[in-house]
Amino acid sequence: xNRRHTxxxxxxxxxxxxQVVVPAALRFLAHxxxxxxxxxxxxxxxxxxxxGKAAAxxxxxxxxxxxxxxxxxxxxxxxxxxxxxxxxxxxxxxxxKSGEAHxxxxxxxxxxxxxxxxxxxxxLPNVDxxxxxxxxxxxxxxxxxxxxxxxxxxxxxxxMQFAAMGSELVKAVDGVxxxxxxLLNIGQEEMKGxxxxxxxxxxxxxxxxxxxxYVEGDGIYLEDVDLVVTDGFxxxxxxxxxxxxxxxxxxxxxxxxKRNLFTRLAGLAAxxxxxxFRRTMDPRRYNGASLLGLRGIVVKSHGGADExxxxxxxxxxxxxxxxxxxxxxxxxxxxxxxxxxPARDVDDQDQRRATx
Amino acid sequence: xNRRHTxxxxxxxxxxxxQVVVPAALRFLAHxxxxxxxxxxxxxxxxxxxxGKAAAxxxxxxxxxxxxxxxxxxxxxxxxxxxxxxxxxxxxxxxxKSGEAHxxxxxxxxxxxxxxxxxxxxxLPNVDxxxxxxxxxxxxxxxxxxxxxxxxxxxxxxxMQFAAMGSELVKAVDGVxxxxxxLLNIGQEEMKGxxxxxxxxxxxxxxxxxxxxYVEGDGIYLEDVDLVVTDGFxxxxxxxxxxxxxxxxxxxxxxxxKRNLFTRLAGLAAxxxxxxFRRTMDPRRYNGASLLGLRGIVVKSHGGADExxxxxxxxxxxxxxxxxxxxxxxxxxxxxxxxxxPARDVDDQDQRRATx
Numbered sequence: 001x002n003r004r005h006t007x008x009x010x011x012x013x014x015x016x017x018x019q020v021v022v023p024a025a026l027r028f029l030a031h032x033x034x035x036x037x038x039x040x041x042x043x044x045x046x047x048x049x050x051x052g053k054a055a056a057x058x059x060x061x062x063x064x065x066x067x068x069x070x071x072x073x074x075x076x077x078x079x080x081x082x083x084x085x086x087x088x089x090x091x092x093x094x095x096x097k098s099g100e101a102h103x104x105x106x107x108x109x110x111x112x113x114x115x116x117x118x119x120x121x122x123x124l125p126n127v128d129x130x131x132x133x134x135x136x137x138x139x140x141x142x143x144x145x146x147x148x149x150x151x152x153x154x155x156x157x158x159x160m161q162f163a164a165m166g167s168e169l170v171k172a173v174d175g176v177x178x179x180x181x182x183l184l185n186i187g188q189e190e191m192k193g194x195x196x197x198x199x200x201x202x203x204x205x206x207x208x209x210x211x212x213x214y215v216e217g218d219g220i221y222l223e224d225v226d227l228v229v230t231d232g233f234x235x236x237x238x239x240x241x242x243x244x245x246x247x248x249x250x251x252x253x254x255x256x257x258k259r260n261l262f263t264r265l266a267g268l269a270a271x272x273x274x275x276x277f278r279r280t281m282d283p284r285r286y287n288g289a290s291l292l293g294l295r296g297i298v299v300k301s302h303g304g305a306d307e308x309x310x311x312x313x314x315x316x317x318x319x320x321x322x323x324x325x326x327x328x329x330x331x332x333x334x335x336x337x338x339x340x341x342p343a344r345d346v347d348d349q350d351q352r353r354a355t356x
Numbered sequence: 357x358n359r360r361h362t363x364x365x366x367x368x369x370x371x372x373x374x375q376v377v378v379p380a381a382l383r384f385l386a387h388x389x390x391x392x393x394x395x396x397x398x399x400x401x402x403x404x405x406x407x408g409k410a411a412a413x414x415x416x417x418x419x420x421x422x423x424x425x426x427x428x429x430x431x432x433x434x435x436x437x438x439x440x441x442x443x444x445x446x447x448x449x450x451x452x453k454s455g456e457a458h459x460x461x462x463x464x465x466x467x468x469x470x471x472x473x474x475x476x477x478x479x480l481p482n483v484d485x486x487x488x489x490x491x492x493x494x495x496x497x498x499x500x501x502x503x504x505x506x507x508x509x510x511x512x513x514x515x516m517q518f519a520a521m522g523s524e525l526v527k528a529v530d531g532v533x534x535x536x537x538x539l540l541n542i543g544q545e546e547m548k549g550x551x552x553x554x555x556x557x558x559x560x561x562x563x564x565x566x567x568x569x570y571v572e573g574d575g576i577y578l579e580d581v582d583l584v585v586t587d588g589f590x591x592x593x594x595x596x597x598x599x600x601x602x603x604x605x606x607x608x609x610x611x612x613x614k615r616n617l618f619t620r621l622a623g624l625a626a627x628x629x630x631x632x633f634r635r636t637m638d639p640r641r642y643n644g645a646s647l648l649g650l651r652g653i654v655v656k657s658h659g660g661a662d663e664x665x666x667x668x669x670x671x672x673x674x675x676x677x678x679x680x681x682x683x684x685x686x687x688x689x690x691x692x693x694x695x696x697x698p699a700r701d702v703d704d705q706d707q708r709r710a711t712x
Contacts (some may be wrong), residue, residue, distance in 0.1 A: 111548070139604060149542050152550040186505050186592040192467075194508040194589055217596025221604040230593075233550055236542040237590050238597040240573025245601040248495060248577040252636050256629045263629050270626035273612045273619050280608050 004034055005102045005321050007314060008095040011041030012070040012088040014107025014303045014310075018042070021107070022049035024310035029058040031311075035318055038101055040065045041088040067091045071112045073303060080112035081119055089113060093120045096296040103297035103317040105288075107305050114150050117291055117298045124326060126334040127293035131162045132232070132300065133169060134289035136242065137280065138221045144170050145184075145220060145228040148289060149236035156199030159183070159229055160207065163200075164336035165292045165329050166227045167209050172323035176226055178210040184230035184238070185214040196231070204229075207336055243283065250278075288313030295326055360390055361458045361677050363670060364451040367397030368426040368444035370463025370659045370666075374398070377463070378405035380666035385414040387667075391674055392417045394457055397426070397444040423447045427468045429659060436468035437475055445469060449476045452652040459653035459673040461644075463661050470506050473647055473654045480682060482690040483649035487518045488588070488656065489525060490645035492598065493636065494577045500526050501540075501576060501584040504645060505592035512555030515539070515585055516563065519556075520692035521648045521685050522583045523565050528679035532582055534566040540586035540594070541570040552587070560585075563692055599639065606634070644669030651682055 011021040018041060025037050039046050043066035050059070069087040071080040084090060089108045095101040097120050106113050110132075118130055133146035146166045151158060163181050170179040183201055185193040193201075193214070204211040212225060217238055220228050230238070253274075257267035267274070279285075283302075287309035291298040297320045301313035367377040374397060381393050395402050399422035406415070425443040427436040440446060445464045451457040453476050462469050466488075474486055489502035502522045507514065519537050526535040539557055541549040549557075549570070560567040568581060573594055576584050586594070609630075613623030623630070635641075639658075643665035647654040653676045657669035 111543075137604070139607060152542065184593060186508065186589055186596075187467075217593040217598070218600030218603065220597055221600035233542055234590055234593050237540060237573040237586075238593050240542075241576055241594040241597050242573070242601045244574030244577035245598045246605065247574065248493070249602065249605050251495060253633050256633045256636075257626075259629075266625045266629050269622045270613075270629075273615075273622055273626075277609050277612045280612070 004036060005318065006036045006038060006100065007317050007321070008038040008040055008065075008092040008101035008104040009314065010088045010092040010104065010106035010108055011039045011046050012067075012108070014301060014305060015073070016304075016306075017070075018045045018049045020305060020307050020310055022046060024305075024307040024314065025062065026050075026054055026058055027307055027311045028314045029061050030054070032315075032318065036061045036063070037314075038063045038065050038092075038095060040092045040095070041067055041070070065091060065095070071109050073109050075109055075112060077109070077111035077115035080109065081115045090116055090120070093117050093296075093298065096298070097121055102321045103299065105299045105301060105310075105313050105317050107301035107303050107310060107313075110149060110300060113298065113300055114291060117294055117296070121294045121296040121298070124293055124295055124330045124333070126337055127161055127165065127329070129158060129161075130291045130293040131165060132235075132289045133166055133292050134239070135286055136220060136239070137286060138223075140224045142286070143220055143225055143228055145230070145235055145239065146292065147230065147232040147235050148239055149232045150291070151232040153233075154196060154231035156196050156203055159196065159200035159231065160203040160337065161293070161333065163204055163207070163209055163211070163227070163229045164333045166229060167336070168328050168332045169290070169292060169320075169325060170226045172325060172328055173319055174226070179226035180212045180224065181209050181227045181229060182212050182215040182219065182223070182225040184217070184220070184228050184234060186216065187214070200229070209336055246283065284309035284312060286312070288316035290316065290320060290325070292325070292329065295330075297321060297325060360392060361674065362392045362394060362456065363673050363677070364394040364396055364421075364448040364457035364460040365670065366444045366448040366460065366462035366464055367395045367402050368423075368464070370657060370661060371429070372660075372662075373426075374401045374405045376661060376663050376666055378402055380661075380663040380670065381418065382410055382414055383663055383667045384670045385417050386410070388671075388674065392419070393670075394419045394421050394448075394451060396421045396448045396451070397423055421447060421451070427464050429465050431465055431468060433465070433467035433471035436465065437471045446472055446476070449473050449652075449654065452654070453477055458677045459655065461655045461657060461666075461669050461673050463657035463659050463666060463669075465659075466505060466656060469654065469656055470647065473650055473652070477650045477652040477654070480649055480651055480686045480689070482693055483517055483521065483685070485514060485517075486647045486649040487521060488591075488645045489522055489648050490595070491642055492576060492595070493642060494579075496580045498642075499576055499581055499584055501586070501591055501595065502648065503586065503588040503591050504595055505588045506647070507588040509589075510552060510587035512552050512559055515552065515556035515587065516559040516693065517649070517689065519560055519563070519565055519567070519583070519585045520689045522585060523692070524684050524688045525646070525648060525676075525681060526582045528681060528684055529675055530582070535582035536568045536580065537565050537583045537585060538568050538571040538575065538579070538581040540573070540576070540584050540590060542572065543570070556585070565692055602639065640665035640668060642668070644672035646672065646676060646681070648681070648685065651686075653677060653681060
């Protein structure tokens with residue numbers, strides 16, 4: 001209990017690199033006492049960001065690990081994996097593999113992070129592919145959803161694995177005894193959906209999970225479920241569409257308040273309420289998606305994250321260390337898959353797609 | 357020019373049947389002069405709704421066509437098609453086929469509407485499957501998106517057909533000379549996405565359409581595109597997720613204003629702005645999705661539509677009659693598919709899925 005943990009941060013990842021990652025690291029350290037950080041990336045650029053007063057007090061809890069390469073945001077995962085063995089992303093993951101760090105966080109290229117993490121850390125038993133999971137705000141507090149883009153073509157057996165992993169995560173981090181698991185579909189009737197979804201529905205219905213059936217897209221935000229399971233293409237589109245609507249709403253609302261002097265005054269009166277509303281909806285509070293199914297903890301931050309958002313992603317990594325997520329998944333997922341057919345019938349092409 | 361048009365309404369469809377459809381019909385007739393309506397459904401229930409003063413003035417522009425059956429919202433499309441030849445939905449479509457009506461509108465079961473419309477009206481040349489299209493609000497006014505649930509498994513060639521049809525629709529109804537067509541994907545880089553999407557990207561890049569490349573989910577609302585093309589599963593999830601977020605936002609915002617006396621007063625001051633905001637975002641203004649690719653005009657209303665929303669769907673049918681959409685698609689789609697491989701390699705199973 002209460003032993004110190006270490007988290008490695010890919011300081012070069014994301015749209016802003018050390019300019020965001022280092023201040024986020026300092027914020028995080030100021031708020032937490034039992035965690036140390038390793039900042040991985042260009043030493044000179046990191047030290048520049050560490051040159052302030054605030055950093056001095058926290059400096060003994062920070063190590064800098066110099067690397068010479070950076071994975072670009074639009075670089076092919078295969079190229080990053082083969083060609084950049086001294087990238088900040090790769091070395092941050094290597095630190096998890098070696099046990100020097102208990103988790104790593106990166107705002108870098110998702111595909112490269114997936115491929116590298118899978119190659120370096122390997123999969124847990126009974127899991128074929130990593131899946132990306134995150135929490136989204138909902139009428140009932142929040143809902144977890146996976147997969148969010150790691151796997152563009154999934155079989156029913158993969159969806160079943162995602163459900164088992166996600167359920168374990170929710171159990172651990174939210175303390176929900178029997179998380180309500182739903183499958184994303186285009187209707188709630190049995191006959192709707194594509195073949196994978198219908199087969200996954202059968203597998204989930206026979207499983208020991210607390211499966212509550214199909215939800216439609218709006219159910220992610222409106223229905224009382226703890227976990228929504230879908231393939232990576234659909235999950236990614238659902239999440240990004242939602243972000244788009246939320247941005248559109250914020251823009252439209254603020255445009256209405258700026259129309260004239262009267263609306264500006266009304267806006268002033270309504271300011272505290274609007275601010276409270278913004279906090280509830282703040283996407284930064286939900287930044288940080290975990291790569292589940294690996295033999296180690298890897299958290300992906302949004303590429304455009306600011307320091308508050310990136311700090312949140314570090315917090316997610318810390319929580320998963322405390323909950324010992326990979327061990328729990330290793331122990332529990334096989335049990336849930338007892339009644340499901342083996343998913344090992346995945347062909348090579350599928351495997352390649354997963355990391356493409 | 358200015359000749360009278362007739363639209364058939366499935367008065368029994370949707371969650372509320374004649375209670376919503378008949379008042380919506382009266383609203384529509386009061387606002388438009390050159391259109392007559394045929395209300396299809398249970399005569400007694402329709403007449404009850406027509407018994408007011410408002411109806412008397414408009415009564416000569418309404419015909420009632422009695423039917424004895426109703427397609428249930430959760431009925432299988434195949435069962436509805438084979439078993440209910442005197443349903444309000446079927447007869448409304450039959451009226452389009454016979455030429456008595458120029459278009460029909462239904463808030464009924466989407467699958468049944470699709471299957472019945474396809475069986476009765478048949479497909480236009482060069483089009484394999486109908487696709488559902490609607491407009492959604494965006495930073496740039498609005499964007500059209502298809503397919504929204506008619507087809508859960510699409511080939512690249514189908515996506516190409518959807519793009520060509522959607523582009524013609526946007527050209528006609530919005531008067532855009534060269535609509536900007538985008539393909540929905542999970543990243544904007546060439547290597548991302550599944551196989552269909554990558555192939556469709558190639559077909560679209562070679563086509564005469566004004567193809568602008570990939571957009572991600574948030575691009576539907578934020579990017580300057582006129583048409584977003586995707587398969588029915590993804591499109592449906594994107595649309596429903598967006599509806600869910602919008603509802604969640606409205607709920608959260610109104611909860612913030614109701615917290616205490618002060619926030620209620622602030623809410624009162626902000627009321628006109630919030631109302632203007634609600635109008636901009638009002639989903640009722642966007643109710644009405646067209647089934648493209650058929651030899652006739654069929655508009656689907658949201659099942660839960662109220663009379664303002666259903667009136668909007670009738671307006672969409674009217675606009676498509678004016679623009680002569682099926683003829684335009686028949687004339688133009690073949691041209692755009694000139695360079696695409698024939699899509700007739702669709703197997704029987706695919707065909708069955710499309711109406712499942």
